[in-house]
Amino acid sequence: MKKLYFSILALGLSTVFSFGQAVESKQRMIITKVTATWCPNCGTGAWDTNKDLIDNYRADGVFLSAHESTSSNLYSTTARDFANNLPQSIGQPLFYLNRTRYNNGTVAAAVTEHLEQIKDQTPVANAGVEMQLEGAKISVKAKVQFFQPADGEYYLSLFVIEDEVIEDQASRGSNVSHPKVLRGRLTPTTFGSLIVDGAVEADQTFDFRIDSALNGDWNPEKLEVAAIIWKKVGEDYEFVNTSSVETFTTFTTAVNHLEKAGVALSVYPTNLKTQGTIAIDLPTALNDVSLQLINSNGQMVAQLYQGNLSTGTHQFGLTKTTNLASGIYVVRLAQAGQSITQKIVVQ
Numbered sequence: 001m002k003k004l005y006f007s008i009l010a011l012g013l014s015t016v017f018s019f020g021q022a023v024e025s026k027q028r029m030i031i032t033k034v035t036a037t038w039c040p041n042c043g044t045g046a047w048d049t050n051k052d053l054i055d056n057y058r059a060d061g062v063f064l065s066a067h068e069s070t071s072s073n074l075y076s077t078t079a080r081d082f083a084n085n086l087p088q089s090i091g092q093p094l095f096y097l098n099r100t101r102y103n104n105g106t107v108a109a110a111v112t113e114h115l116e117q118i119k120d121q122t123p124v125a126n127a128g129v130e131m132q133l134e135g136a137k138i139s140v141k142a143k144v145q146f147f148q149p150a151d152g153e154y155y156l157s158l159f160v161i162e163d164e165v166i167e168d169q170a171s172r173g174s175n176v177s178h179p180k181v182l183r184g185r186l187t188p189t190t191f192g193s194l195i196v197d198g199a200v201e202a203d204q205t206f207d208f209r210i211d212s213a214l215n216g217d218w219n220p221e222k223l224e225v226a227a228i229i230w231k232k233v234g235e236d237y238e239f240v241n242t243s244s245v246e247t248f249t250t251f252t253t254a255v256n257h258l259e260k261a262g263v264a265l266s267v268y269p270t271n272l273k274t275q276g277t278i279a280i281d282l283p284t285a286l287n288d289v290s291l292q293l294i295n296s297n298g299q300m301v302a303q304l305y306q307g308n309l310s311t312g313t314h315q316f317g318l319t320k321t322t323n324l325a326s327g328i329y330v331v332r333l334a335q336a337g338q339s340i341t342q343k344i345v346v347q
Helices: 045-060 077-084 107-118
Strands: 002-007 029-034 061-066 094-097 100-102 125-134 137-146 150-162 165-169 173-178 181-185 193-200 205-213 223-233 236-245 264-268 275-282 286-295 300-309 312-319 327-335 338-346
Touching: 029 045, 029 077, 029 107, 029 236, 045 061, 045 094, 045 107, 061 077, 061 150, 061 223, 061 236, 077 181, 094 107, 100 107, 125 150, 125 223, 125 236, 137 150, 137 223, 150 205, 150 236, 193 205, 264 327, 264 338, 275 286, 275 300, 300 312
Parallel strands: 002 312, 029 061, 061 181
Antiparallel strands: 029 094, 094 100, 125 137, 137 205, 150 181, 150 193, 150 223, 165 173, 223 236, 264 275, 275 312, 286 300, 286 327, 327 338
């Protein structure tokens, strides 16, 4: 029997699900065009430059058109907030490579030089993304993987980008097809959900799932979901990496091998006032087990155990601390992408 005691302390964030693909170890870029439907210059040379960049470098990054002007017909609050994080984002048209500003005449050369610099670079982190459409609901799964040790406050944003949006454009006319329009976000805020605040090791992963109603004005056949990882530095969100998905898939439900093996998880008392005990009964040994405490927002507030467990009964003690808010929590036992849970109430 293994019997351990832990205080419940605030840590990082994770959600509970299985992700179906590997995260690619590749550094990508974001190309942002700050634009407006009423802007004459946005529909001339800058329009052609943006099209050329998308055609030539589509596989190397995420492209988005941010209509941050409230008088643009394609304005969104997400585009406004996104542009506010870009240095010197005043006027249109503007181009940004990640968070560095360029003009229409210099951005193409800057992209070519940047890609040469990062072609053999191991990213700090990246995200894999899957999306599924069920009626008027869009569901997105994302897995963030760190490829280098890191330390800091990291966030994940999930943005909805729509291609070929039909709208007027000054200097081009009526009913023009607008490429890569930043429509909105799926994460609670523009700069996303907290991944981790503090030190993180290479190969550490964090899983997310978000379900959201699909805006009826968006064309599902033209949607792209972009995952962007940020590092918060002061009041700014610095770009780390990005990936995207343009194809809807069907999420598969794997057989839960923990339930099939007869693994049992219990917590007593289920109404925690000061102390409690988690009991795990294992008919067979398990390697690389994770025992976590998850709050009602899907955030991991405590990593209670990480490691191997032998056959038999194991007990883990919980001691409530002052920084743990009252509410409903889930104790989660996870291994190899599968998990079993037990709900508790902290008073």
